[in-house]
Amino acid sequence: MFLFRYCSERNLAVNPQGGNTGLVGGSVPVFDEIILSMALMNQIISFNSVSGILICQAGCILENLSQYLESMDFTMPLDLGAKGSCHIGGNVATNAGGLRVLRYGSLRGTVLGLEVVLADGSILNCLASLQKDNTGYDLKQLFIGSEGTLGVITTVSILCPQKPKAVNLAFLGCPGFSQVLETFTTCRGMLGEILSAYEFMDDKSMKLVESHLKLSNPVTGSPFYVLIETSGSNSAHDEEKLNHFLEQAMTSGLVMDGTVVTEDKRIKALWALRERITEALTHDGYVYKYDISLPVKRLYDLVTDTRERLGRSAKNVVGYGHLGDGNLHLNITAESYSHSLLEAIEPFVYEWTAQYQVSISAEHGLGFKKKHYIHYSKPREAVHLMQKFKAMLDPKGILNPYKTLPASSL
Amino acid sequence: MFLFRYCSERNLAVNPQGGNTGLVGGSVPVFDEIILSMALMNQIISFNSVSGILICQAGCILENLSQYLESMDFTMPLDLGAKGSCHIGGNVATNAGGLRVLRYGSLRGTVLGLEVVLADGSILNCLASLQKDNTGYDLKQLFIGSEGTLGVITTVSILCPQKPKAVNLAFLGCPGFSQVLETFTTCRGMLGEILSAYEFMDDKSMKLVESHLKLSNPVTGSPFYVLIETSGSNSAHDEEKLNHFLEQAMTSGLVMDGTVVTEDKRIKALWALRERITEALTHDGYVYKYDISLPVKRLYDLVTDTRERLGRSAKNVVGYGHLGDGNLHLNITAESYSHSLLEAIEPFVYEWTAQYQVSISAEHGLGFKKKHYIHYSKPREAVHLMQKFKAMLDPKGILNPYKTLPASSL
Structure with missing residues (x-):
């Protein structure tokens, strides 16, 4: 070019x-x-x-x-x-x-x-x-x-895969995070190959979506919510599998309340509750965003610990994300940007996560904001090798500079 | 180390x-x-x-x-x-x-x-x-x-994925390669998320397995065979899907004859017909092996054209492979190695495939035998960049030398 x-x-x-x-x-x-x-x-x-x-x-x-x-x-x-x-x-x-x-x-x-x-x-x-x-x-x-x-x-x-012939969406309320995990294990076994998404949101995330975007949550009063999507080739089979699973989840107390939808329009409306959390957060004030890969068992501990650490200095500390992939989105809001709040969050969040050999950026990347934290997830020799690739492919450093990697000491 | x-x-x-x-x-x-x-x-x-x-x-x-x-x-x-x-x-x-x-x-x-x-x-x-x-x-x-x-x-x-609770295997005979393709499209639509393998074998491959390994083919008299595996979480659902598909395939003439098995032992026996073709080939003489990624529609043309070109100078020219991935295994046998036969095959096979922008090694790699043919699948600047990576990571060239890439002109 x-x-x-x-x-x-x-x-x-x-x-x-x-x-x-x-x-x-x-x-x-x-x-x-x-x-x-x-x-x-x-x-x-x-x-x-x-x-x-x-x-x-x-x-x-x-x-x-x-x-x-x-x-x-x-x-x-x-x-x-x-x-x-x-x-x-x-x-x-x-x-x-x-x-x-x-x-x-x-x-x-x-x-x-x-x-x-x-x-x-x-x-x-x-x-x-x-x-x-x-x-x-x-x-x-x-x-x-x-x-x-x-x-x-x-x-x-x-x-690109074929479009599934049947899609169902269940939106369920769970009494605690351990039930969120157990519901995942149960549905992975019972829904098997038709399970296409397992997302979780805490109560505070949902409250923000309701108050800032005026979306209505059909299931209320639970500390956690999960969104389970099935995609398959036979709607009768899929519904039967889903019903069996729901019965099991309700009778064993994993799930307190819930709703299931199959119409395209209602599916989109339910997905919006999850997809628009990011948007709701921006209405809540300045947002500190973290995107962590963690062993699922410890996924929510980071939210609880961060909330406790920050106390009243944060407006809201919320957790949601792709539980099926072990991926938490931790977000902290405040009325406006505050350097002292940032210092209370970082490196605390990175140090907390580093103890589990996890990723400080599961899917967002490092960009400009997080490049200096790469060492929490990658050993020094790996970063060094990345810098060598960068130097080889872009010797003058003209391609998206100041991003992804810390300055090279080559 | x-x-x-x-x-x-x-x-x-x-x-x-x-x-x-x-x-x-x-x-x-x-x-x-x-x-x-x-x-x-x-x-x-x-x-x-x-x-x-x-x-x-x-x-x-x-x-x-x-x-x-x-x-x-x-x-x-x-x-x-x-x-x-x-x-x-x-x-x-x-x-x-x-x-x-x-x-x-x-x-x-x-x-x-x-x-x-x-x-x-x-x-x-x-x-x-x-x-x-x-x-x-x-x-x-x-x-x-x-x-x-x-x-x-x-x-x-x-x-690692969870072990499927139900596995079914269908071994079917098709009257021609176009029916092999149409059977694939049909079963991909009707079996959807439970389809876990779609392999094809020509009659000559099966004959070699029967004669050299004494395995018995339960379905005979077809020019092509396909092996369809389903893996799912509910055996009743899976069997229903498979039966619907088989009914459709039989009544529309895509499939001439076939058998379905669900027992683990019989599944293994049927898979052996496909998996042991490589072994049967070694009993047939010296084997010239090719592993090509092609658009599925043209997959078998290469076998037909090669067979025609080689005539009696080859003992057997057989085609089989992972049709669901667009991957053909073309194998040519002869009583013993012959340089003139090799010259009749190469570069013919590579030139034939090059017209479709395909891969001359879908899954086997290039190793020592095929490194010089990389240019049929990769542009010069890509090979050059690979050589630069090699030079950077292994400047003395001590790691598995003479493999994968042609000698560098760096």
């Missing part, structure tokens, strides 16, 4: 930007970077309805791709709250997780190929549309999740 | 070797390399029955891991014919495919972490046991599928 050759020759830094929905400052410039918007690269190149392989440009909006595929009885293997504005290129560049990882796995498995523009302006074509290819090293993996620091993704090839 | 530091200092080359079941000569020394057997590193380190995450040493035999997990109602996400002797470390180093890719995806999605010894003897710990982790570049991916040329995998962390 001419732009990159121009920038490389003149040492001009470039900040690639997709839908700009990232939560760690990876898509915003820090100093004087040139913003490279991918918004006009929004063409679908091809879709093969036998293999399910979609090839499209990086600037395609996730929701548009979903709608396009649904008209052909397929679906995207990823879904997330920001789908209305995030780009598929940004999703891949950040290895976005979201709501369907439990069912369809991560983008590292479903992305089949990429076209990437490198720092010197050359184009690297790894755009296979094959489900299997073991010819040499899998170069595309380095760019997945590299947040635009090694190259700019311009085209994506992705394997 | 001391060995590597010693070898690095003295410029001694090392050939890591797992179960030595590879098909492209990746695990055998070429000149005077030191063979590093991983067989004694065969310990299971931990298994978490909530998350399904197994951590084990690289020398564990795949079948032993499967048996260990099955006793706890879990299963390995991969399975292949060589399971009785192949090592999990070798599986990961070659990004092995096998019989369960259709259901559980590739190792790039299920391998969560690795410990790798680098060429200088330092240990790279990427041994996360987390389902999600977006902190920096995903270094482990470079080692998956690198055939021991960038580092030696010593420990593996892998996400």
